[in-house]
Amino acid sequence: MKLNVGFLASHGGSNFQAIVDAIKSGKLSAVASCVISNNSKAFVRERAEKENIPFYHISGKTHPNPEDHDKAIIDAFKHHDVNIVCLAGYMKKLSDTVLNEFHGRVLNIHPALLPKFGGKGMYGINVHKAVIESGEKTSGVTVHLVDSKYDRGRILAQTKVPVEKDDTPEDLADRVLTAEHQIYWQTLVKIEKGEIQL
Numbered sequence: 001m002k003l004n005v006g007f008l009a010s011h012g013g014s015n016f017q018a019i020v021d022a023i024k025s026g027k028l029s030a031v032a033s034c035v036i037s038n039n040s041k042a043f044v045r046e047r048a049e050k051e052n053i054p055f056y057h058i059s060g061k062t063h064p065n066p067e068d069h070d071k072a073i074i075d076a077f078k079h080h081d082v083n084i085v086c087l088a089g090y091m092k093k094l095s096d097t098v099l100n101e102f103h104g105r106v107l108n109i110h111p112a113l114l115p116k117f118g119g120k121g122m123y124g125i126n127v128h129k130a131v132i133e134s135g136e137k138t139s140g141v142t143v144h145l146v147d148s149k150y151d152r153g154r155i156l157a158q159t160k161v162p163v164e165k166d167d168t169p170e171d172l173a174d175r176v177l178t179a180e181h182q183i184y185w186q187t188l189v190k191i192e193k194g195e196i197q198l
């Protein structure tokens, strides 16, 4: 089945861009259908506009009523025939309504080897600080399904990234992000080929 990917992103969108680039170079035969962000000023907006991919700002400000908010997300994705949702640095928790609508087809990328370093507070630089503080020699990336327990959904793919001596959290974050930019589109290729079943 051809993947029509809908994205949810809150910030820079480098993972969104990596998937778009994989599509443009023919490595992945999916369609990047649209991007939804809760942040109207997110850089991902510029990226989407540059790529001519529809962008929607849907947030608690644009839709104060939670039911309207969820409906706006679902309607936008349905309008674009989205059949798989990729969270790419989306900082808002998805409601059960949205998760149920795309049940088993919502993916997230996490910058560590889940189940370690996941859960509450484990986002952004906090993850890499925690990895370094714990003395781990290896970190990595996880692509997983999102269910209502968040970082606990089925793991679809992982890749390891070394933690180097004297790494700052920022050094580690950069190395992990480079790996993120490969594993997300590669996981979509496997889903498209049926090598990973959702």
Ligand code: GRF
Residues within 6 Å of the ligand: 009, 010, 011, 012, 013, 014, 015, 016, 088, 089, 090, 109, 110, 111, 124, 177, 180
């Ligand atoms: C990535 O580190 C991803 O693992 C996490 O949020 C970050 C998003 O980065 N979920 P970007 O916006 O894709 O550049």
